[in-house]
Amino acid sequence: MNYMGEHDIWIQSGRFAVALAFAAALIASITYLMSWMRKDGAALRRAGRAAFMLHAAGVIGTVVILFVAILNHWYELDYVWRHSSNDLPLEYIASCFWEGQEGSFLLWMFWQSVIGLVLIKVAGQWEAGVVGVLSIVQVFLTSMILGVYLGDLHIGSSPFILIRELPENLGLPWTDMVDYLMRVPGFSDGQGLNPLLQNYWMVIHPPTLFLGFALITVPFSYAMAALLNRDYSAWVNDAMPWVFAGVGILGTGVLMGGAWAYEALSFGGFWAWDPVENASLVPWLTLVALGHLMIIERVKRKATTSTLMMAMLTFFLVLYSTFLTRSGILGDSSVHAFVDLGLNGQLLVFLGFFSVLPLGLFLMRWKDMPKSPSEDAFSSREFWMFIGSLTLLLSAAQITFSTSIPVINKLVGPDGMIALLSTELAPPVEPFAHYHSLQIPFAILITTLMAIGPYLRWKSTPWSLFKRITLSGVISLLIASLVVWGLALYTFSYALLIFTSLFAVISNATYWLKYLKDQWTVGAMTISHLGFALILIGAVISNAKKEPISTNSTFIHQDFPSNENLLMPFGDTLSMYPYWVVWTGEHQDGHNRVFDVDFYLEDDSTHRSGTRLKLNKAFTLHPFVQINETMGNVREPSTKHYWDRDIYTYVSYADLRPASVKNAEWAEPMTAIVAKGESILLFNQYLLNCDSIAIDLASFDQFTGDLANLSMRMILRVQDSLGVDHPLDVTYQVEGSSALPGEQVLEDMGLKIRFDGVSDTAGQFKITAWERNPKQDPFILMQAFVFPYINVLWLGCLLLLIGSVLSVAKRIKKLKG
């Protein structure tokens, strides 16, 4: 049967492209790895290359067809229907693409195929091994979107499945209709994109993050190829540019996630230690550790096993974080995990395959691997670099453990595989206190190492070099004291971290200016270290000194300290130190209900003259609430940026009903049936008694016998909660073809009752009752925070990115030179 309006050829091509990508990746991995193991398999290598190119063509074809489908609103496709809608602005089409699991897997494998193509060009003698291992990863990733049923076994979820093909719709009558797309109104528009994701950050954040993930596959592939061929050290040189590119790009991706949370979500900060955020941070930490181990290995050949191990672990952590965010296991503990698509089994196989096999291979080669014969000197750069990498690993370990609490429950919880715990563990109640208790000491250690690092030398460091940092140390101690005192940041751990971070900043800056003669090309290390230290300084200050300026100080109970929501009646000028604020307007802009809040500062002259308060307008903010019927409303912040601080506000509560409903005199009515002598309950609080019903007049048309005139009267009594009766007398008249229901208002009770005539059952009568809309002055609740010096953090991000770019450039140059 040919269904009308379906884009059959395209959809079939899409499915073919997925199948092609899968099969070709399988062939590429087999041929490439056979060639790699045999050393002389040039023909096999060419076959592998051809297969990989076919695979890449398949992946790119899949991506293009899915984009075309979303762009043209082909709602017969479940993926398109679920993730897009007609009214979606063009710039968010990309976000629809990767909103679902299938699309984000596709994004990930797209980057890996691009990387594979680049590797074919540049990997030289490593090509067969590296692209071969990468192809195995691609086989697994492609299987996630295969959408094949083998009996009851369900492999992957295809983005090209039609709604009529979904198991729950099979056999429904409409699926037999040739023109179901036109007949069924549900197909005229899609579900739309989650409003949380309708944000430009969501257009750029996922591609960056997934490119970072894809780059991590490269050192893993090199490490595997190295183990397979018993060549344990040479790979490090070639893999290094990829690792530092990964550090820069994944780092940017993670921070973009933070920026998204800060700019568009009312989380009240840029980092919330949310499990999904953590899952992307952890591989970055171990990737940085890997980069440093690789430097040791390249220079001193002293970290062979740990480098290989770290490359495997980092890749494993990417897969683990994928599992955490996509299996639905975080459902209770995170606000933005994916839905469970029923692919958990497959994800676990994926995870198992890439942990057991690499680890097995590693252990098989253990005896064969060169071990460092000598101990590193205490004053050597390699020793402290190694300690730094271990610290990063420990930091990653804590975040992983805490994020894995739902997994721990599944394993050893009361309903788990081995019931060790008597109650289920829940995530820490105070995540900040929990994470900071260990992450701050780790950060203090790392920044100290970063401060000393540039002055350390390989093998051993002469004492004279150490003396050079004393000055930086003294200067940073002075500045740190000033900062701590100026900001009243008297928490010991924070103060110490400020000092060590400043130490890292100043020591790296002086090293770069003085000894590297401010050359950009050799400054990769100092610039990225400086950036990282600035990120920490910005994070500590803006978080520790984040100050709520909106307060509700109404005393309720000692359990409830005054909270951070300012009640703002419309038009009132309220104090929110140092500002005065007024809610001046509200309007609808597309999906958004926008609130205008003016901020005023006191005029300086007011204090001196002692006259009336004079206010000068400082700025206006427009926090808004995105209204979305299907997905739920989202409140979005508005922020005023100054160089040294941000004023961040959002509306935490507002009456979002349309103005016509809000301002109507009467609220939603209720209808009821009454009969003589009976009583009913109105609005759960008034007793309505029907005392009598009388027909005053009834006449019939003498020709037709129809009712011509009717006049009825009902005597009612409304009893209020105190038992006081309020009499009512309503009429109902029919004159010819028109009915005139009568109504009466009980002013003091705020009730209105209308007599709607007879009901279908004899002796019963219909009425409608309204309650007066409570007269309510419009108000909103608003939260406002000051984030001091948050720009230091963004500056640090920028420097870290520049530093990473420089180190990639440096590594590539060294590789060629």
Added chain:
Amino acid sequence: MKRSSIILLLVIALLIGVLVSTIQDASTYASFDMAQKQAPETVTVVAQLDLDSPITFDPQTSMLTFTAIDKDGQSSTVLYNQPKPQDFERSEEITIKGRAGDGQFVAIEILMKCPSKYTEEGGVMADDEASIYTENS
């Protein structure tokens, strides 16, 4: 003993320390009954909103009062001194962090799970099935 062995032991010790601190800091999933017994310890209760009981929000004090039913079927009044979350009534399940007070549960944080956010209950046919059947008949 070699220095590398010492470092290895130190790392292992720290890893164990990290794991222990995680388990110590972790709260527990509890019922309202257990919360009462463990008061004033903070616990996490997974519950459902009782839509038959009044849900009131007083903007003057920004106090939200509602009733929730935990997984054992026991209900408790919950006080939450924060603005009422958007679409609160639509939540399918709520995760409440807090502790038991005098006959009430004092919430510090509420996470809502809305079915509509991620999955659609009826899918495309939810509203349309009826009209199709009448068309066909």
